[in-house]
Amino acid sequence: MKRNGAWILLSFSVFGLTGISVPAQETKPEKENLVVEPGNDFRAALQKGVRLKKVGQPITAKLLEPVYAGETLAIPAGSTVKGHVSSISKVPMHKRVGRLLDGDFTPPKIAHVTFDQLVLSDGSVVPVHSDSTVGIGRVANSRYLPKAQRPGVRQKLKSAMAPLKEPNKLQRLGEAAVTSLPYHPEYIDQGTVFDTALLEPVSLLAEVSPTPVSTQIASDYLNLHLLTPISSNTSVAGAQIEAVVSQPYYQADHQLLYPAGTILTGTVQKASSAGWMKKNGSIVFAFRSVQMPDGTTRDIHSTVGGIQAESWEGLDVGKEGEIKATTSTFARILAPVSLIGPSKAVGDSTLEKTAWSRSGEGRKGFGLLGAGAAQASVGTAIGFGYFGAAKRLCNAFLTKGSNVELPAHTPIFLRLDSNNPTLALATP
DSSP states (O other): OHHHHHHHHHHHHHHHHHHSOOOOOOOOOOEEEEEEOTTOEEEEEESSOEEOOOTTOEEEEEESSOEEETTEEEEOTTOEEEEEEEEEEEOOGGGOHHHHHTTOOSOOEEEEEEEEEEEOTTSOEEEOOBOOEEOBOOEEEEEOOOGGGSOOHHHHHHHHHGGGGSSOHHHHHHHHHHHTSSSOOOEEOTTOEEEEEBSSOEEEEEEOOOOOGGGOOOOSSEEEEESSOEETTTOOTTOEEEEEEOSOEEOTTSOEEEOTTOEEEEEEEEEEOOBTTTBOOEEEEEEEEEEOTTSOEEEOOEEEEEEEEEGGGOEEEOTTSOEEEOOOHHHHHHHHHTTHHHHHHHHOGGGGOSHHHHHHHHHHHHHHHHHHHGGGOHHHHHHHHHHHHHHHHIIIIISOOOOOEEOTTOEEEEEEOTTOHHHHHHOO
């Protein structure tokens, strides 16, 4: 009986083991050495505001756009780049008039930043050699949309309120309070964007996996980065311009048409400079030829469908690719409205008898200094109120308009025409 029990136990153990599945070893994605050539640029944004102190101060930012080597993703968006403040310069006096009229006597400082380290997702650090760059403010996409697809008032307000929902609210509130003082330290604000070009090749070991055909979807736009700065004030019709493809462009049949690094050439077709009485500038340019990776040059037909520039510029893209600077409708409405406060106080001086109401009118005219000076009398508060209203009216209707300024590395969204000969040549 004991021998029969032993045989039964042995049988269960053997058959039980054969039923247990052994987990297969996970196949790690292959890695290969990728080289990102000079001329490729990093577009990175500051995730947290930094007080500008001295040369050599460390700066950390995150990439806003992926970096490609041909059609292979070399550096994903969100990767960290580290650098330092390489130099600090001051703004010329004639460009400080606006801040002085607002009661801000702090000489503005411009930080020149150089990035020298790239931190990959696995924590490895790759040294890079990049050009020095100056940060720009928050950027916004401006694209042409048919009237039916344009955002409504609610969506515009939602977009305008988006920065208020970003992290580090207390820090940003503290910085705003400090910078309202007549003399204050300078900050590199959260969201500041840096465009820096590589000066030397960067070799890195990246995970490479075949891109599924299903993800190689034809893009609506060809993504470019400008190599030639463009300005409606200085550029002239016929001037040659260049741009580089920043992301690979696929056709509807999943065929790669333009890998990253492809060079496009074009010309400025029309440029109108800004003038007084808020006449804003405009510019039209187009790309007409593309240099393929094999060295051949082909013609293309395209229209600028959108750009990415500083949000305060308020650039608008037309159906035919014309880029215009605009004046805020909201600012034009508020300018006449700002006359109501001091005008009411003239008719009824008791409206400005409290310290709070006087400081409000004084602040409109001359910042915190005006708020303090307005406590002297009702007449002083009314005077500062009218001064602030006059500034708003001048800025909205009388002063010189804005020019279209597109520095090097500005992202351009190019819309290819359906009768593009390059598309026809590339179709199998």
